[in-house]
Amino acid sequence: MSTALQQTLSVTEAAEARRSIRVYESTPIPREHLHEILRVTGLAPSPWNLQPWRFVVVDDVATKALLQEAAHGQKQVGGAAAVIVMYSDMTNAIDTVEETVLPGMQGAAREKAVKEICDTFAAMSADDRAAWGFAESNIALGFLLLAAQAHGYGTSPMLGFQPDRVKAILGLPADSRLPAMVSIGIPAEEGFPHHRHSVERVARFV
Amino acid sequence: MSTALQQTLSVTEAAEARRSIRVYESTPIPREHLHEILRVTGLAPSPWNLQPWRFVVVDDVATKALLQEAAHGQKQVGGAAAVIVMYSDMTNAIDTVEETVLPGMQGAAREKAVKEICDTFAAMSADDRAAWGFAESNIALGFLLLAAQAHGYGTSPMLGFQPDRVKAILGLPADSRLPAMVSIGIPAEEGFPHHRHSVERVARFV
Numbered sequence: 200m201s202t203a204l205q206q207t208l209s210v211t212e213a214a215e216a217r218r219s220i221r222v223y224e225s226t227p228i229p230r231e232h233l234h235e236i237l238r239v240t241g242l243a244p245s246p247w248n249l250q251p252w253r254f255v256v257v258d259d260v261a262t263k264a265l266l267q268e269a270a271h272g273q274k275q276v277g278g279a280a281a282v283i284v285m286y287s288d289m290t291n292a293i294d295t296v297e298e299t300v301l302p303g304m305q306g307a308a309r310e311k312a313v314k315e316i317c318d319t320f321a322a323m324s325a326d327d328r329a330a331w332g333f334a335e336s337n338i339a340l341g342f343l344l345l346a347a348q349a350h351g352y353g354t355s356p357m358l359g360f361q362p363d364r365v366k367a368i369l370g371l372p373a374d375s376r377l378p379a380m381v382s383i384g385i386p387a388e389e390g391f392p393h394h395r396h397s398v399e400r401v402a403r404f405v
Numbered sequence: 406m407s408t409a410l411q412q413t414l415s416v417t418e419a420a421e422a423r424r425s426i427r428v429y430e431s432t433p434i435p436r437e438h439l440h441e442i443l444r445v446t447g448l449a450p451s452p453w454n455l456q457p458w459r460f461v462v463v464d465d466v467a468t469k470a471l472l473q474e475a476a477h478g479q480k481q482v483g484g485a486a487a488v489i490v491m492y493s494d495m496t497n498a499i500d501t502v503e504e505t506v507l508p509g510m511q512g513a514a515r516e517k518a519v520k521e522i523c524d525t526f527a528a529m530s531a532d533d534r535a536a537w538g539f540a541e542s543n544i545a546l547g548f549l550l551l552a553a554q555a556h557g558y559g560t561s562p563m564l565g566f567q568p569d570r571v572k573a574i575l576g577l578p579a580d581s582r583l584p585a586m587v588s589i590g591i592p593a594e595e596g597f598p599h600h601r602h603s604v605e606r607v608a609r610f611v
Contacts, residue, residue, distance in 0.1 A: 210555035211441075213416050214448040214548060230610070235417075237604045242420040243547060246564055248600060254608040262611050301600050330536070334543050334584065338562075341449060341547020342420060349416035356544075358452055369611070378540065394454060394507050398443045402460040404436070405468050405575070 208349040217344060218390030220353030221275040226385050227258065228280045232350055236383075237283075239346035243339035247316050248299045251292040251332035252339045252378075255284045255369045262368065269364035270380060275355050280384035284365060285340060286375040287332035293320055325374065333376035340378050353386035414555040423550060424596030426559030427481040432591050433464065434486045438556055442589075443489075445552035449545035453522050454505045457498040457538035458545045458584075461490045461575045468574065475570035476586060481561050485588030490571060491546060492581040493538035499526055531580065539582040546584050559592035 208216065233256055245251065257263055258281040266284070267276035276282055292299075293316070300312050320328050340356065347354045356379040365377060414422065439462055451457065463469055464487040472490070473482035482488055498505075499522070506518050526534050546562065553560045562585040571583060 207415055209413055210416055210419050210548075210551045211445050214445045214552070217448070217450070219450055233610070234604050234608075237608050239417050239420045241601045241604065241607060242423070242599060244423070244425055244550065244562060250602050250607070252607065255611055256608060257611045259611050295602075298602065298606075299600070301597055303597065334540065337540050337543035338547040338550070338584075341544040342416075342551065344450065344544070345416045345548065345551060346420070356450060378544075391507055391509065393448060394505070395447045396456050396501075396504065398440050398447065400504075401447060401456070401458065402440075402443050402462060404439070405461055405463045405465050 210345060213345045213348040217348040219355045220386045220388060220390050221355055222388040223279045223384030224387050226280060228384065233281065236343065236346045236350055240339050240343040243342045245335045248301060249292050250299055251287040251289050252336040253286050253288045257282045265368045266365060269368060270357060270360035273357060273359065275382040279382035283381040283383060284369060285336060285379055285381060286371055286377045287336040288372055288375045289328045289332040290372060290374060292332060293317065329374055329376050333378060337378045347383055352383050355382045416551060419551045419554040423554040425561045426592045426594060426596050427561055428594040429485045429590030430593045432486060434590065439487065442549065442552045442556055446545050446549040449548045451541045454507060455498050456505055457493040457495050458542040459492050459494045463488045471574045472571060475574060476563060476566035479563060479565065481588040486590035489587040489589055490575060491542060491585055491587060492577055492583045493542040494578055494581045495534045495538040496578060496580060498538060499523065535580055535582050539584060543584045553589055558589050561588045
């Protein structure tokens with residue numbers, strides 16, 4: 200499978216080609232491919248450029264086995280070349296706001312922006328803050344699935360796992376939230392064809 | 406701007422080109438382009454193929470003006486060729502589960518799948534159910550932003566609006582949740598260059 204070719208997949212082609220894949224070739228994923236997929240993922244927008252998403256990429260066999268246990272034994276966890284555990288970490292996102300404020304903002308404008316961000320999140324409950332970061336991270340998850348497909352990799356985003364066990368296995372912060380555990384690798388099955396609502400069924404034009 | 410050319414944007418190109426755009430040309434967006442962007446958006450995955458996302462696409466001037474008021478006067482609402490209000494509607498998603506269960510499932514397997522889905526959501530609180538649909542819809546929002554860019558359109562996903570006012574203006578269900586109001590049109594500004602965390606800053610490899 201030519202990665203160079205796959206990189207030319209358009210957004211439409213990637214969305215059409217993508218299916219949830221649960222059986223993978225054992226071929227490992229080169230680190231630079233994973234790096235590039237996460238770089239593209241990180242281009243997702245977030246209010247105030249806060250980028251609350253974080254990732255642990257697991258290809259270690261023993262750790263994948265532990266994650267599989269925490270995911271009710273789902274075989275696509277241990278059987279994938281890698282598993283990307285995506286989490287949002289609002290504590291870290293707010294701690295690093297000086298890094299994410301746009302560099303074009305300087306002086307008083309910069310101080311004002313930092314203060315506005317910190318004040319906004321300080322006024323929220325811990326739960327609401329976590330829910331906010333979780334929602335924004337799900338947008339980036341959409342980018343991740345398309346970026347992986349465009350590079351020739353199949354994925355299966357999973358919600359069926361015990362978040363507290365996964366946090367313990369990977370040493371994630373207690374207040375982090377996990378949009379998905381994503382298995383990724385070269386597909387060894389076709390997956391199910393799409394069966395989607397028509398646009399007319401889900402959209403109204405005013 | 407050639408739409409045919411723009412449709413060839415790869416996932417990486419679309420992610421790199423996309424910036425939040427707040428000033429647009431007045432050129433209207435052909436209905437078939439909006440339709441195609443929403444078709445690609447709808448290819449986003451969701452557990453059990455539930456597809457809880459719904460859309461109202463507004464290009465009516467008077468309705469855009471009302472939405473702008475509900476969005477604290479943000480000019481990119483009234484000034485965009487169209488505004489896509491995205492919402493998740495779990496009540497409707499569960500009511501239409503017979504339409505979304507994969508057609509390959511028939512007989513007892515189909516009945517079992519429908520029952521499992523209905524039982525799972527019936528066991529949740531109304532808030533948890535709404536939060537679930539909201540999270541999945543944010544994945545589709547990632548698809549929408551890339552699909553729009555690939556078709557030559559700039560976007561600005563906004564969270565700064567009064568959801569209850571927007572629901573009242575558009576007649577959305579009270580229990581729906583709104584991932585974003587997205588202004589969309591041909592860009593008339595460049596937007597800010599990306600300023601993102603490095604992959605090394607947000608990812609750990611195990």
